[in-house]
Amino acid sequence: MSKANKRLVAGAIIAALLGPLAGLATQRALRRADDRRDLDRLGRKVSERVQALEAEVADGRRSVVAAAALLSTSEATTSSEFTRFAVELMARGSALQALSWAPLVPPGERERHEAEARRDAGPGYTITERTASGTLVPAAVRDHYFPVRFIEPLAGNEAAVGFDLGSDPVRLRMLSRAAETGQPAISGLVRLVQETGSSKSFLLAVPVYRGGGDDGGARQLAGFATGVFRVEDLISASSSDKGNGAEQDIVVELVDDASGSRLLSAGPPTGRSNRVASAVVRRDVHLDGTTLTLIARPTASYLSRMAGSRAGAIGFGVFLACELLLALALTAHRWRFEKTRREQAEFARSVIHSVSEGVMVADANGQMTIVNEAARRMLGRGPMNVPRAEWAKVFGLFVPGTDQPFPADQLPLPRAIRGEDVPETEVFVRNAQVPDGAWTSVTGSPLKDVHGQLVGGVVVFRDVTHQKRTQELSQRLSNAVEQAADSVFITDRTGVIEYVNPAFEATTGYSRAEAIGRTPKLLKSGLQSPAYYATLWATIAGGEPFKGTVINCKKSGEHFYAEQTITPIRDLSTGEITHFVSVMRDMTERIKLQESEIEMRLGGAVQRRLFPQQPPTIPGYDIAGTSAPTSATCGDYYDFIPLPDGRLAVCIADVSGHGVSAALIMTAARAYLRSLATTMTPLDRLAGELNRLLLADLEDHYFVTMILVLLDGASGALTWANFGHPTGYVFDRSGAVKAELKSGCTPLGLFPNLKCTQGPAITLDSGDTLVLLTDGILEAASTSGEEFGATAVLDVVRSVIDRPAREIADRVIAATHSFLDGQPQEDDLTVVVCKSTKPPSATL
Numbered sequence: 001m002s003k004a005n006k007r008l009v010a011g012a013i014i015a016a017l018l019g020p021l022a023g024l025a026t027q028r029a030l031r032r033a034d035d036r037r038d039l040d041r042l043g044r045k046v047s048e049r050v051q052a053l054e055a056e057v058a059d060g061r062r063s064v065v066a067a068a069a070l071l072s073t074s075e076a077t078t079s080s081e082f083t084r085f086a087v088e089l090m091a092r093g094s095a096l097q098a099l100s101w102a103p104l105v106p107p108g109e110r111e112r113h114e115a116e117a118r119r120d121a122g123p124g125y126t127i128t129e130r131t132a133s134g135t136l137v138p139a140a141v142r143d144h145y146f147p148v149r150f151i152e153p154l155a156g157n158e159a160a161v162g163f164d165l166g167s168d169p170v171r172l173r174m175l176s177r178a179a180e181t182g183q184p185a186i187s188g189l190v191r192l193v194q195e196t197g198s199s200k201s202f203l204l205a206v207p208v209y210r211g212g213g214d215d216g217g218a219r220q221l222a223g224f225a226t227g228v229f230r231v232e233d234l235i236s237a238s239s240s241d242k243g244n245g246a247e248q249d250i251v252v253e254l255v256d257d258a259s260g261s262r263l264l265s266a267g268p269p270t271g272r273s274n275r276v277a278s279a280v281v282r283r284d285v286h287l288d289g290t291t292l293t294l295i296a297r298p299t300a301s302y303l304s305r306m307a308g309s310r311a312g313a314i315g316f317g318v319f320l321a322c323e324l325l326l327a328l329a330l331t332a333h334r335w336r337f338e339k340t341r342r343e344q345a346e347f348a349r350s351v352i353h354s355v356s357e358g359v360m361v362a363d364a365n366g367q368m369t370i371v372n373e374a375a376r377r378m379l380g381r382g383p384m385n386v387p388r389a390e391w392a393k394v395f396g397l398f399v400p401g402t403d404q405p406f407p408a409d410q411l412p413l414p415r416a417i418r419g420e421d422v423p424e425t426e427v428f429v430r431n432a433q434v435p436d437g438a439w440t441s442v443t444g445s446p447l448k449d450v451h452g453q454l455v456g457g458v459v460v461f462r463d464v465t466h467q468k469r470t471q472e473l474s475q476r477l478s479n480a481v482e483q484a485a486d487s488v489f490i491t492d493r494t495g496v497i498e499y500v501n502p503a504f505e506a507t508t509g510y511s512r513a514e515a516i517g518r519t520p521k522l523l524k525s526g527l528q529s530p531a532y533y534a535t536l537w538a539t540i541a542g543g544e545p546f547k548g549t550v551i552n553c554k555k556s557g558e559h560f561y562a563e564q565t566i567t568p569i570r571d572l573s574t575g576e577i578t579h580f581v582s583v584m585r586d587m588t589e590r591i592k593l594q595e596s597e598i599e600m601r602l603g604g605a606v607q608r609r610l611f612p613q614q615p616p617t618i619p620g621y622d623i624a625g626t627s628a629p630t631s632a633t634c635g636d637y638y639d640f641i642p643l644p645d646g647r648l649a650v651c652i653a654d655v656s657g658h659g660v661s662a663a664l665i666m667t668a669a670r671a672y673l674r675s676l677a678t679t680m681t682p683l684d685r686l687a688g689e690l691n692r693l694l695l696a697d698l699e700d701h702y703f704v705t706m707i708l709v710l711l712d713g714a715s716g717a718l719t720w721a722n723f724g725h726p727t728g729y730v731f732d733r734s735g736a737v738k739a740e741l742k743s744g745c746t747p748l749g750l751f752p753n754l755k756c757t758q759g760p761a762i763t764l765d766s767g768d769t770l771v772l773l774t775d776g777i778l779e780a781a782s783t784s785g786e787e788f789g790a791t792a793v794l795d796v797v798r799s800v801i802d803r804p805a806r807e808i809a810d811r812v813i814a815a816t817h818s819f820l821d822g823q824p825q826e827d828d829l830t831v832v833v834c835k836s837t838k839p840p841s842a843t844l
Helices: 003-072 079-090 107-121 169-181 231-237 300-306 311-332 334-354 373-379 388-395 412-417 465-482 502-508 530-541 588-610 659-677 683-697 789-799 805-820
Strands: 096-103 128-130 136-138 150-152 201-210 220-230 250-256 261-266 281-287 290-298 358-363 368-371 422-429 438-448 454-463 487-492 497-500 546-553 559-570 577-586 621-628 636-642 648-655 704-711 717-723 728-731 737-741 769-773 829-836
Touching: 003 079, 003 096, 003 201, 003 220, 003 231, 003 281, 003 290, 079 096, 079 150, 169 201, 169 220, 220 231, 231 250, 358 373, 358 412, 368 373, 373 454, 388 412, 412 422, 412 438, 412 454, 438 465, 487 502, 502 577, 530 546, 530 559, 559 588, 621 636, 621 805, 636 659, 636 829, 648 659, 648 769, 648 829, 659 683, 659 704, 683 704, 683 717, 704 769, 717 728, 728 789, 769 789, 769 805, 789 805, 805 829
Parallel strands: none
Antiparallel strands: 096 150, 096 220, 128 136, 201 220, 250 261, 250 290, 281 290, 358 368, 358 454, 422 438, 438 454, 487 497, 487 577, 546 559, 559 577, 621 829, 636 648, 648 704, 704 717, 728 737, 728 769, 769 829
């Protein structure tokens, strides 16, 4: 036996001994990797479940907060209103089981509360509490009650109606925490009064506050909006693999770390055949200030299900065996293999240089070994073996659509050298060889030797400039038509619609599916003469574009004006008309706007004539009024009305809403007030009759706020009433607020029976100034959302308290506009100023 053969046999024996050892080591390494992978996978599942559980509670929390917002805006929410709102909230989907309202009932209000509740809850309604045995009995006397007044759904939850949440320590701690913080709070686990089984639940309470307003009063706790969550349902809802066998082979526990108690345990039966693994995954569950722990333990069934195949280890062993056989074959036929490889390499080089696509091959160090002719035409004929970091700069390789050089480590060839299979990647090439630039599509693959070792990389790129530019042009045209604001539709030469853009669908109401295959007759309104359509078809059939204004009809039956241009499309090769493209612009709103602007201008002109053209002249008084409407017409109103008894009625009012409707209401209110003022001087009778007249005219959502002041010029006495209007102020000559004209009456035109308390008597002494204004000034908001407010108004008036009435009024309006700082004015601005310039002689 020759020395070469002996070495070959020795190598074979050594390889045969090393193969099993390598296979065993690989098998153990794979098993450990599988265990880590399974535990990581379990951890991800548990984290997903925790996130889903927290998201379910967050969804429910948003519904409870929305219910609290509704309850805070109404002093007397009815059962039907609550049910309708709650049904809509719960229909959005969450693990929320029930939504309820628990008002705060003082002991002295208990009987009245129970009597009112029996009207819709039934004669059996009473405030209850639960005994130790679980029986519901009338609640004992305590400082406050929080009975469940409404609950949705009611079916299955009837026992909860009337139950006092404050009677249970766990629920009471939740209510106390919510009231103290003003934020939602979650209870500990409880058994619901309506629950017949052993299921545990927890509640989420949101405090509801009412009160406060222009008088600066504090908001008062009115009760709590509460939501109910069942723990089992939450755990089930958070499962990411409902019905999946792998999810059912996990033992799940929910633990309260604060108390050390186990709240829930769920999972498959365990025993000898299905033991619980020692691996444990823990994740914290954060629920509005409460932290629980979710513990997951996989069973043997789970691990066996998730275990990966041993194909890797077996394949590795087969690979080693094949490598052994290959090594023997290569050794025996080495000389033949080398010859064949050289022949194949030469043939491959010849093929590579002949293909039209560019081909570049580099070794593991980045040195170019093959660059074919197509590649040189694109990249230039300069030196190819440049440092890898300079490839983008030397060859002119850029990120498509930018002037940014392609990152060197992200180029396809370096990626292929690193062992990546690179899918099609666009690279823009611009250099001296290609000055106008070219788009290339590049793919790459790693080069490996016969042993699988990485030895370099190869890339193939082809010039896609023509396709790219054609594609971009086509896409731009498509985007332009699809995103055009005007309606576009295309028909064949017989008028059958083949394409409509989204604007066509939005304008006409016909979907693309409804329009395609039909003719433009579907838009006919019947208001155009046959001669119009005859002219249209004669024009476009002759190859000329047609332009005109047409009245079309939407799918809904609504007519609309359209400015339409129809253009024939010809086949470039034959010159024949093949299609027609129509561009249609909806002119309805523009026409309506023009009509509305005319109406607004006329209405505004009439309304401005109704404002006092000159302030009244009363000896000893300086009176002025001014208004800055938000549109051509105005919903604000001020007036000076001489009364039969010699007094002067000073009025400022604000109609809800803006525009023409508000202006018409204002005009009617002015007419009524002026008529009544001449015949009915007593303020209470005048207000009642004015309320009656406005109530008969106004729709439900309209009303009028007003301050009406009767000034006795001789004595300076002010008789006044405030009907839901912002507070008026009387300043002394130093700028201090002497009196406030706060609201003591309901707004006019809102309720049949006007509830009104006439304001206390005020005397306008020498140097005193009466200032009345509308809410548009107080609520003017800056760019940051901050309102101008009463404090700012008072400061402005004080700064000019010694100036004439007109200047004071103008300064308030100017300060409001300055505060807006370019923001659009959202409401009308009106100010009335009455200033006493001498002491009333009758009282000296």
